[in-house]
Amino acid sequence: MTIALATQDTEQATSEHDRSFREDVLRGLALRPKQLAPKYFYDERGSQLFDDICALDEYYPYHVELELLPTVAADLSRFFRAEKNDELSIVEFGAGSLRKITPLLNNIDTVKNLTAIDISEEHLLNSCAELRRRYSGLDVTPLAQDFTLPLPLSQTGLTRMGFFPGSTIGNLHRQQALEFLHNAGQTLGSGAYLLIGVDTKKPEHILHQAYNDPRGVTANFNKNILTRINRELDGDFDLMHFGHHAFYNKEHGRIEMHLRSLRAQRVQIAAREFYFAKGESIHTENSYKYHPSEFATLARKAHWHTRRLWMAPDDLFAISLLQYKPATTKIDDR
Secondary structure, three states: OOOOOOHHHHHHHHHHHHHHHHHHHHHHHOOOOEEOOHHHHOOHHHHHHHHHHHOOOOOHHHHHHHHHHHHHHHHHHHHHHHOOOOOEEEEEEOOOOOOOHHHHHHHOOOEEEEEEEEOOHHHHHHHHHHHHHHOOOOEEEEEEOOOOOOOOOOOOOOEEEEEEOOOHHHHOOHHHHHHHHHHHHHHHOOOOEEEEEEEOOOOHHHHHHHHOOOOOHHHHHHHHHHHHHHHHOOOOOOHHHEEEEEEEEOOOOEEEEEEEEOOOEEEEEOOEEEEEOOOOEEEEEEEEOOOHHHHHHHHHHOOEEEEEEEEOHHHOEEEEEEEEOOOOOOOOOO
């Protein structure tokens, strides 16, 4: 049972992460329009705020996916036995609190080990320790890395299945989504499976409520990236002078989250100065929505083929089981 990272590897990963954070922030705020990568929401506080979002009634993706997962897991248990893949090794991308792995572990008794990948190391280690207490026979390996990149995994001899719940694929632009799917294939290997949650297109008022909760939890989550810049990069953002703004962009089929400057102002970050006009925004996150056929087409371009599809009631959410069958050709983005 592995529940800690090697000290040298941890220090090296932390140093590289800090450097990337600084470079990405300075580069992103120099763009027009300004932007920040959503992966940097997830320090310890950001991860907790996201857990708080998932507890909101308005945030349907979490609830409907969690309700669908026990059915999915029961079907998967029968599927893998029929495929004669009796023992499973699961790799969860963006593991977070590891809550959504529970229905799989409760319903599939052939899972032998879990590799949990997340960028927020402290939150990840705490979650893995809790999982160890609940499932004493499960081998758990935390990996504090950027899950969008290809990662070396130790060979187990077991059937490998990636797990990417929460419609996090929607946070990636189309080309980024293709790159993630390609890299996931490289990480998991030929013939491996990927169980992935995808949010669907639906009436705009449902989407608006999900990203603009009246308690302001999503707003605090959005602003946390500024708090993190202040703490880690010597920034001087005044959070009172930035407002949360989320809306559905129908042309691109995505929710957009922004931080809008409420007045003209200048901000210092790592000894550099950035000017904000009144009303100017920082684009912090996208959440793309897909019809199931749209996503299946996207996945095929990265050599993932749909084996099973589950839909939540009213088609609010989709979960797909994909299988990686690489070809010699490059990703086709035509």
